[in-house]
Amino acid sequence: MKTKMSRRGFVGFAASGVVGASLVSAREAAAATPYEPIPLDQPTSLWDLPTPALVVDEEALDHNLDKMASFYRNKTTKLRPHVKTHKCPILAQKQLDRGAIGICAAKVSEAEVMLDAGFADILVTSPVVTKDKIERVIELAKKSSGFAIVVDQAQNVRDFNDAAAAAAIELNVLVDLNVGTDRTGITMGAPAQALVEAIHKSPALKFGGLQAYAGHLQHLSGWEYRKRRSEVTMGQAVELKESIEKAGFDVPVLTGGGTGTYNIDSEVDGITDMQVGSYLFMDVNYRNIGGKEGAVYDDFRPSLLVLATAISQPAEGRITIDAGYKAFATDNDSPVLRDIQGVSYRWGGDEHGILQFKNPSRRIEVGDKVLLIASHCDPTVNLYDHFYPYRSETVTELWPIAARGRSQ
Amino acid sequence: MKTKMSRRGFVGFAASGVVGASLVSAREAAAATPYEPIPLDQPTSLWDLPTPALVVDEEALDHNLDKMASFYRNKTTKLRPHVKTHKCPILAQKQLDRGAIGICAAKVSEAEVMLDAGFADILVTSPVVTKDKIERVIELAKKSSGFAIVVDQAQNVRDFNDAAAAAAIELNVLVDLNVGTDRTGITMGAPAQALVEAIHKSPALKFGGLQAYAGHLQHLSGWEYRKRRSEVTMGQAVELKESIEKAGFDVPVLTGGGTGTYNIDSEVDGITDMQVGSYLFMDVNYRNIGGKEGAVYDDFRPSLLVLATAISQPAEGRITIDAGYKAFATDNDSPVLRDIQGVSYRWGGDEHGILQFKNPSRRIEVGDKVLLIASHCDPTVNLYDHFYPYRSETVTELWPIAARGRSQ
Known part of the structure; x- marks a missing residue:
């Protein structure tokens, strides 16, 4: 079946990527610059962001x-x-x-x-x-x-x-x-x-x-x-x-x-x-290389996280999230769950990750959202158009990643 | 030293990403839709594209x-x-x-x-x-x-x-x-x-x-x-x-x-x-999995390539190109040079790749451009804003990757 492509301007498109998330009005997104914070229409819970989302623990x-x-x-x-x-x-x-x-x-x-x-x-x-x-x-x-x-x-x-x-x-x-x-x-x-x-x-x-x-x-x-x-x-x-x-x-x-x-x-x-x-x-x-004080390099805290959603559980002992090769850098280590122990991440393809349960400190069920520490920060950032910074689990604005894709 | 950030609209920005390459006028880029080809100001040699560039052999x-x-x-x-x-x-x-x-x-x-x-x-x-x-x-x-x-x-x-x-x-x-x-x-x-x-x-x-x-x-x-x-x-x-x-x-x-x-x-x-x-x-x-006819799966031809530039030669037997983790998917295999044998690619970090010479079929020197077959097509495409399609080594338009980053 043939279909016809519609015409649409860059402004509408630039806005639609953000508006798709229903968090920012088209008017605000179109008026925003790529160098300044874009305010959300209203404060939003971290846990309500559309996933996979690149979030920053401020x-x-x-x-x-x-x-x-x-x-x-x-x-x-x-x-x-x-x-x-x-x-x-x-x-x-x-x-x-x-x-x-x-x-x-x-x-x-x-x-x-x-x-x-x-x-x-x-x-x-x-x-x-x-x-x-x-x-x-x-x-x-x-x-x-x-x-x-x-x-x-x-x-x-x-x-x-x-x-x-x-x-x-x-x-x-x-x-x-x-x-x-x-x-x-x-x-x-x-x-x-x-x-x-x-x-x-x-x-x-x-x-x-x-x-x-x-x-x-x-x-x-x-x-x-x-x-x-x-x-x-x-x-x-x-x-x-x-x-x-x-x-x-x-x-x-x-x-x-x-x-x-x-x-x-x-x-x-x-x-x-x-x-x-x-x-x-x-x-x-970086955490794996060890610091002056111990086996984990924790002079600095993980602030770059990907929020993902558990979308399916086709087998016991594991659950599938909506974040794979297109959500994380894959060059070296795998992402790690920040707040839940006894669960490891393994790659599930372009769009999926598999959380494998060993002895989880918390249950994860379909529909739940989880925070993962980025595997490698630089190439992970390069996959996203904006950061969602949050404090007290609340997000009030977007930070555009203005130079995303600028590797030339 | 403190500096001040300037204000600029999305249109200017969307255009600047393309205009930075000096291949498309600001007027044309701003008028273009993300769903249709964007004509270049003039036909351009494949070898003159700003690298790393995602090119398609039409x-x-x-x-x-x-x-x-x-x-x-x-x-x-x-x-x-x-x-x-x-x-x-x-x-x-x-x-x-x-x-x-x-x-x-x-x-x-x-x-x-x-x-x-x-x-x-x-x-x-x-x-x-x-x-x-x-x-x-x-x-x-x-x-x-x-x-x-x-x-x-x-x-x-x-x-x-x-x-x-x-x-x-x-x-x-x-x-x-x-x-x-x-x-x-x-x-x-x-x-x-x-x-x-x-x-x-x-x-x-x-x-x-x-x-x-x-x-x-x-x-x-x-x-x-x-x-x-x-x-x-x-x-x-x-x-x-x-x-x-x-x-x-x-x-x-x-x-x-x-x-x-x-x-x-x-x-x-x-x-x-x-x-x-x-x-x-x-x-x-995919080439590595083998096809019905032989050890290389070549029912289909590699059409997705990254054009990269040799930018440095700090040591004998190798040369550094400007394409690394931010230019290729890294989840599995490494990229492969399409037209030169006896040279292998290894990762050189976020922004660099190292070409290692074994017995190269062609010399590569600083300033030269090379074509590499994408390691894994889907997540490689997701790193770029547009394809440069070419025929007879000539590029006349861009194809916007309208859904890049849309993994939500």
């Missing part, structure tokens, strides 16, 4: 924001949070309000959203090498002198110098170091020094410093082991920084670190700022 | 669409494609144009998008149990008599009957059978028969038939093994259907099957329609 969130800010308050090392975790200007603002010196973005399109939302100091942490994206970087740099990029090869320095010169601007450029992650970054030592010199010789470029992001260390299990490894790695980056300074070049920034080493790298003299991200939400991955 | 797509349609053309069993795979009204229309009798949607919010796009015959294949979603189902049923749901428990039959009676409509209801997937569905035999009777006794419900979706069989390796297992399973569903008919109830529909059993279940007398989805795109998961 008390846990505030605890995490405050604890990290307080930890860094009197240190020379500062915070430059990575917005690739939350992709949400509302959350970036909360980080800046608590003393962060700027933000990191993973990709150009993510930075475009953040600059458009009004953020000025943005470092794009991944190399940008194609002509079209170099042009987009130049457009961003024209709008904000606080905008910066990283490079890890000589041809890229020439390309950016040409583009910046053509646009008559000075572009802030950091050298990305391969500190052992073997993902991006130039080889430490002489090759890195040569790249710093090449930037200095480029009239349209300004050398902004060094990026030493040790991604391979962030999730190492055991705090002591992580500490030993990170001290060696970040120590080498500091040595390189000193060597470049001895050669006569100022190195204003040595940026790196993350949630896994927040209380390790902070003690390494010479690191200027930390690219923390996951501390805001935490997740099953 | 020749492969047409081959897949035509082959499946042709295979079913003279059969009594018909096609009821599952739109959870593509979430795109443009693609659903191509399936209907080739003879599909209707579509399946996984969840209510996905069905809302499809009904809004003009599709009338939609079966929601997963149970819906909460009050808010039951109300949304009633709204959809009011708009289209071709709308249908599944149920797998008695309380749910009562709830839907109450809601349909209150709205003064007759709701089309299928019984979802647990044919061994143990995910959703009522136990075969007497419990299923009793549920059919309960529907018949519900004045506001119309019994639409049976759903026997054997999800656990679709990806079994080896065609012969899959065939033996599916014949037994679907045979039991047909027996149940006959038993219900003997009891005096008409069973107009027995729906099930998928891409893995498209040429198996089609031979089982009594199955009315097939919920095929992945055949449109194929993916690494």
Whole structure:
């Protein structure tokens, strides 16, 4: 049978996604910006949200924001949070309000959203090498002198110098170091020094410093082991920084670190700022690596949860929920129930998860809703259009995930 | 440093996501609907798209669409494609144009998008149990008599009957059978028969038939093994259907099957329609299960690809691309390079993938773009806002993924 597709504008559509939930009027949704909270028509119980819903426990969130800010308050090392975790200007603002010196973005399109939302100091942490994206970087740099990029090869320095010169601007450029992650970054030592010199010789470029992001260390299990490894790695980056300074070049920034080493790298003299991200939400991955105080890394509390509904019980000892591969990141650990013990989650396909009962601390029946701690926060956030923040089990607004899908 | 967030409307934002790519003018993007192709400002080479980009090889797509349609053309069993795979009204229309009798949607919010796009015959294949979603189902049923749901428990039959009676409509209801997937569905035999009777006794419900979706069989390796297992399973569903008919109830529909059993279940007398989805795109998961003709399941061609850019080479024997957990589904297999042999992909985190060279059939250097076959099509599609279809390496329009993120 043939059917005909109706015509409908982007506004109607953008609104319908929200209005489908019957929580926000079409008028309000259409008037809202993607950078500010969208008020619900009326306060709603957490347990009445349409599932799967990405919810944020605001008390846990505030605890995490405050604890990290307080930890860094009197240190020379500062915070430059990575917005690739939350992709949400509302959350970036909360980080800046608590003393962060700027933000990191993973990709150009993510930075475009953040600059458009009004953020000025943005470092794009991944190399940008194609002509079209170099042009987009130049457009961003024209709008904000606080905008910066990283490079890890000589041809890229020439390309950016040409583009910046053509646009008559000075572009802030950091050298990305391969500190052992073997993902991006130039080889430490002489090759890195040569790249710093090449930037200095480029009239349209300004050398902004060094990026030493040790991604391979962030999730190492055991705090002591992580500490030993990170001290060696970040120590080498500091040595390189000193060597470049001895050669006569100022190195204003040595940026790196993350949630896994927040209380390790902070003690390494010479690191200027930390690219923390996951501390805001935490997740099953991070909890499993262990903290300074014990086998569970619980310096920060899980604040990012998925609310799901039990929709079927086809067999004893298990129940099916409406949240699967499209509701959670699947790259590593599985989600974990926050409030119920003796129940484990296993993947049930694109749209479903299976809760398996061992000795459940609470009964779960068809129609019940459950809260699950996100398996891996960043790619889970990237699946949703908005967060529902809640306090005392009550939701009053949506927070749009403005940079969702912006991985270009 | 504090910064201030700017105000901006949804239209500007919706457009900016597309315009960021500099391929579509703001005016065109704002005027476009999410259900129809959005023309690019000018034809663009596939290789000039901003990456990571979700691209569709239209020749492969047409081959897949035509082959499946042709295979079913003279059969009594018909096609009821599952739109959870593509979430795109443009693609659903191509399936209907080739003879599909209707579509399946996984969840209510996905069905809302499809009904809004003009599709009338939609079966929601997963149970819906909460009050808010039951109300949304009633709204959809009011708009289209071709709308249908599944149920797998008695309380749910009562709830839907109450809601349909209150709205003064007759709701089309299928019984979802647990044919061994143990995910959703009522136990075969007497419990299923009793549920059919309960529907018949519900004045506001119309019994639409049976759903026997054997999800656990679709990806079994080896065609012969899959065939033996599916014949037994679907045979039991047909027996149940006959038993219900003997009891005096008409069973107009027995729906099930998928891409893995498209040429198996089609031979089982009594199955009315097939919920095929992945055949449109194929993916690494499906290719690995083997087909009737050999170890690789290549009845259908991989048409869903991610275009990525090599952005760094920090170590010998590997190169880093800009596509990681946020660019591909990660639930099972890894992506595979389509046109280059001797290179394997491994995950490099949220934003990166690592291409490891064994004995590459072609050199890959920083700045080069590569095409990768999607690891798992459905959850990969769900990461993107639109497809870029191409023919002869040329892209002329975008296809919006209108139901992306609609898993509620």
